[in-house]
Amino acid sequence: MPRSSLRRGGTRWRLLPAIALAWAVAILPTAGEARDTVPAVRHTVVMDGTQYEPATLTVKRGETVVWINKDPFPHTATAPGVFDSHSIAAGKSWKYKARRAGEFPYVCTLHPTMKGMLRVE
Ligand SMILES: [Cu+2]
Incomplete structure (x- = not known):
């Protein structure tokens, strides 16, 4: 018992x-x-097939954007004078805290056809 x-x-x-x-x-x-x-708040941009997805992203000031490279080769997310990830290796990511408001077109410096737009409100 x-x-x-x-x-x-x-x-x-x-x-x-x-x-x-x-x-x-x-x-x-x-x-x-x-x-x-x-x-x-965290937003994600996927780099896949030599494209940014979504190509245009709107965020609020103070929010974070994370670029994730799903391609088997490196990319960058570069808005001259505003932000520059430098080379993001395959499978890696890079984050940027959007402190400045505005419209920031950015490119991949390794693939000039790869273009994106970050809008910060
Ligand atoms: Cu690229």
Whole structure:
């Protein structure tokens, strides 16, 4: 009798991580929403097939843009005088925090046909 109740107590302890996980999953979407109100938004531009996707991106000041190179060769995201990723190797990424408002056309210095536009409001 005491032994079986001990075992039952042990089972409850083993359930604790599962309960903690369920609780975390339940509150995480709320935490995500709270984070959106803070200016820590992140946008993604994928470099694939020697193109930027999306080619034109509009963000708000203070938001971050991440370029992800999915091509098997390097690219850059270069807006002369504003930002320059330099060479982003295959499979790598580079991020830029958009502090300046404006329209910034950018290119890949390695593939001049590769053009993008970053609008910062
Ligand atoms: Cu390129």
